[in-house]
Amino acid sequence: MDMHKYANPARFNKLADAILPWSLGLMALAFGTGLYLSLFASPADYQQGEMVRMMYIHVPNAVLAQGVYVFIALASAVSLIWKHPLADLSAKAAAPIGAVFTVLALVTGAIWGKPTWGAWWVWDARLTSVLILLFLYFGYMAIWQAMENETRAAKAAAILALVGAINIPIIKFSVEWWNTLHQGASILRLDGPAIHPDMLWPLFTMMAGLVAYFVTVLLWRIKAEMAARKVQNLRYSRAAG
Amino acid sequence: MRLFLNLLRRDVLLAFRQGSASGMTVAFFVITVTLFPLAVGPDAVILARIGPGVIWVAALLSALLSLDRLFQADFEDGALDLLVLSPLLLEAVVIAKAAAHWLTAGLPLLLIAPVLALFMNLDLEAFGILLLSLALGTPALSLIGAVGAALTVALKRGGALLSLLILPLYVPTLIFGVSAIEAAITSSDPVPSLLLLMAVSLVTLAISPIAAAAALRLALE
Numbered sequence: 001m002d003m004h005k006y007a008n009p010a011r012f013n014k015l016a017d018a019i020l021p022w023s024l025g026l027m028a029l030a031f032g033t034g035l036y037l038s039l040f041a042s043p044a045d046y047q048q049g050e051m052v053r054m055m056y057i058h059v060p061n062a063v064l065a066q067g068v069y070v071f072i073a074l075a076s077a078v079s080l081i082w083k084h085p086l087a088d089l090s091a092k093a094a095a096p097i098g099a100v101f102t103v104l105a106l107v108t109g110a111i112w113g114k115p116t117w118g119a120w121w122v123w124d125a126r127l128t129s130v131l132i133l134l135f136l137y138f139g140y141m142a143i144w145q146a147m148e149n150e151t152r153a154a155k156a157a158a159i160l161a162l163v164g165a166i167n168i169p170i171i172k173f174s175v176e177w178w179n180t181l182h183q184g185a186s187i188l189r190l191d192g193p194a195i196h197p198d199m200l201w202p203l204f205t206m207m208a209g210l211v212a213y214f215v216t217v218l219l220w221r222i223k224a225e226m227a228a229r230k231v232q233n234l235r236y237s238r239a240a241g
Numbered sequence: 242m243r244l245f246l247n248l249l250r251r252d253v254l255l256a257f258r259q260g261s262a263s264g265m266t267v268a269f270f271v272i273t274v275t276l277f278p279l280a281v282g283p284d285a286v287i288l289a290r291i292g293p294g295v296i297w298v299a300a301l302l303s304a305l306l307s308l309d310r311l312f313q314a315d316f317e318d319g320a321l322d323l324l325v326l327s328p329l330l331l332e333a334v335v336i337a338k339a340a341a342h343w344l345t346a347g348l349p350l351l352l353i354a355p356v357l358a359l360f361m362n363l364d365l366e367a368f369g370i371l372l373l374s375l376a377l378g379t380p381a382l383s384l385i386g387a388v389g390a391a392l393t394v395a396l397k398r399g400g401a402l403l404s405l406l407i408l409p410l411y412v413p414t415l416i417f418g419v420s421a422i423e424a425a426i427t428s429s430d431p432v433p434s435l436l437l438l439m440a441v442s443l444v445t446l447a448i449s450p451i452a453a454a455a456a457l458r459l460a461l462e
Contacts, residue, residue, distance in 0.1 A: 080455075135409040139402075143392065146402050155459045156392050160406060163388055163452045167410050170441065174413035177437075178420070 007085050009226045016219045023215045030209030037202035054112040055199070060207040062105035064214060065133060066168075068098030072140070073165035076158035086222075088154035091161065092144055093221035097214060099137040105130055125176040132171055136164045150229075244329045245337050252341030255314075262310075266303050266346045267353050273299040274357045285362045292361030293371065293422035299357075300350050300375060301411050304382040307346045308407075309400045311338055311390035312457065321394075325461055331454040335391070339383040339449070347379035363426070370425035374438060378418040381442040384449040385410050391456035413441050 006012045038056035045052035072091045079087035109127060110120045121127065143160055147153035195203075256262045277295045278288055315321040324334050351372055358371055389407035393399030421434035 132409050132412055135405070139406045139409065142402055142405055146393075146396055146399075152395075152459060152462070156456060159388075159452055159456050159459070160392060163410070163448065166448055167413075170413050170444065171409070174416040174437075174441075178416045 009230070012086060012226070013223060016223055020216060020219055023212045023219070027209055027212035027216055030205050030212055034202055034205035034209050037205055042198050042202050043196075048116055051112065051115050052199070054108055056202050056206045058105060058108040058112055059203060060210040061101045061108060062130065063207065064210050065098060065102040065105050065130065068094050068101060068214065069133060069136070069161075069165070069168070072098065073161050076161040076165075079154060079158050080162070088158070089222050089225055090218065091157065092154070093218055093225060094214075095137060095141050095144070097217055097221070099134065099141065101210075101214075102130060102134045102137060106134065125172075125178065128178075129172045129175045132175070133168070136168070140164065244327065245333055248324075248329065248334065248337040249341050249344075252338060253344050256341065256345040262307050263345045263349045266307050267349045269306055270299050270303040270350050271353060271357065273302060274360060278360070288360075289362040289364065289426075292358065292363045293367075293419045293426070295361060296354060296357055296371070297374075297378075297415055297418045297422075300354075300379065301382060301408070301415060303350060304342075304346055304379065304386060305404055305407070307342065308383075308386040308390050309393065309403050311342055311387060312394045313390070313399070316394045316460065321457065322461060325458070331457060332450040335387050335450040335453040335457070336384075336446075339380075339387045339453075342386070343380050343383040347375075347383055350379065351375050363422075366428075367422055367425040370431050370435075371422050373435060374418045374421040374431075377435060377438045377442055378414045381414045381438075381445045382411065384442070384445040385414075387453040388449050388456065391453040391460070394457065395460045414438065417441060 006015060034056065038053055042053070042056075044050050072094050075087045075091035075094070078084050079091065106127070109130075113122065114120050140157060140161055143157050144153050147156060274295055277291065281287055281291070312321060315324065325331055327334075329337075354371060354375055355368055358368055363371065385407055386403075389403045389410075390399075392406060393403045396402065417434050417438040421431040421438060424431035424434055
């Protein structure tokens with residue numbers, strides 16, 4: 001498949017318009033069933049009681065917070081290697097969404113942490129590395145804003161995203177070395193998930209919903225950005241001519 | 242190699258002759274550390290407890306202080322264009338500049354650090370490890386900073402953006418640097434932390450020059 005085919009805005013718009021109804025539909029379906037499953041059809045935890053339902057919001061956001069950064073790093077690599085214009089646009093459009101996921105993961109974590117750990121915030125390894133991830137998002141968005149020339153901003157942001165992506169594992173490791181209180185991973189483990197299927201299904205459904213939400217909003221934002229550039233180009237040509 | 246050393250010598254000389262940048266960095270380092278006893282009180286036990294962390298955080302901020310000028314002066318007067326055209330690889334130019342930054346802004350911190358350790362009532366036995374951890378960690382500060390400085394070189398007010406970009410990347414250096422000193426104070430083994438600190442510096446040495454050179458080429462396009 002010719003990758004550069006979709007660098008053409010008209011073609012991309014066609015593709016996006018074909019995907020959008022499906023992603024919107026999937027989002028509504030997954031959030032609908034996911035919320036029902038997680039709020040009503042799943043059991044309360046024997047230790048945490050009803051508070052465990054916070055997990056169905058918290059975990060998908062935390063996973064996507066990191067996932068979106070990986071997406072940005074991959075898009076940045078594509079943009080630096082193949083100079084694909086769509087890669088820049090998708091990285092730029094994804095950043096604020098990822099930052100919001102990160103904030104939501106931190107806020108829901110704090111709300112969940114208060115009754116279970118007894119504190120809104122603790123300087124635990126995972127919390128701290130998610131907070132640093134948020135700072136990386138801020139830096140990434142700031143460099144886009146600081147440069148007026150879009151092509152330059154795109155390249156600088158791509159370099160920064162890749163440097164950040166290489167550093168994220170090092171930061172995570174160092175922070176874990178520093179302190180750890182958060183429970184370890186309980187879904188992705190070699191000996192199978194340490195979580196009951198009754199809780200796993202609502203979690204996966206909510207995660208699917210959030211991914212569909214990400215795709216939907218990402219496509220909207222790319223379309224909006226393309227439209228904004230078109231408006232600007234029209235203004236330039238009117239001013240010139 | 243001769244070109245590399247010439248560039249290094251030029252940058253160190255420039256730093257010393259153009260209104261002592263090192264002096265300012267050291268002064269900032271000392272004053273920042275001095276503020277902490279004033280803020281938390283003169284209790285010797287508390288100061289000894291927070292001492293390693295305070296000294297390291299102050300070192301991070303002091304390194305940051307002089308970074309925004311790392312490439313900017315050469316960018317403004319056109320010397321950077323000549324450096325790009327020179328037979329020396331741009332990646333090597335970045336290493337030379339970062340080395341000059343370390344010699345003028347990192348090494349002086351090391352020399353004054355024992356005095357600050359006395360201020361903070363640090364255990365005398367930990368002095369050696371404090372110096373060792375600063376010696377192994379501060380090169381990473383200059384190298385990571387070079388990436389941020391290269392990315393913000395063409396911006397008028399790059400300083401605030403620079404700190405937002407690179408302070409999160411300083412986290413591993415800070416953690417391993419402080420944990421080495423804490424290990425020495427609690428008389429456990431500081432070697433693992435020091436080795437990790439060295440690993441951070443070496444990884445940074447491998448990655449930063451490439452990223453910073455790419456950013457400089459972009460700025461000169």
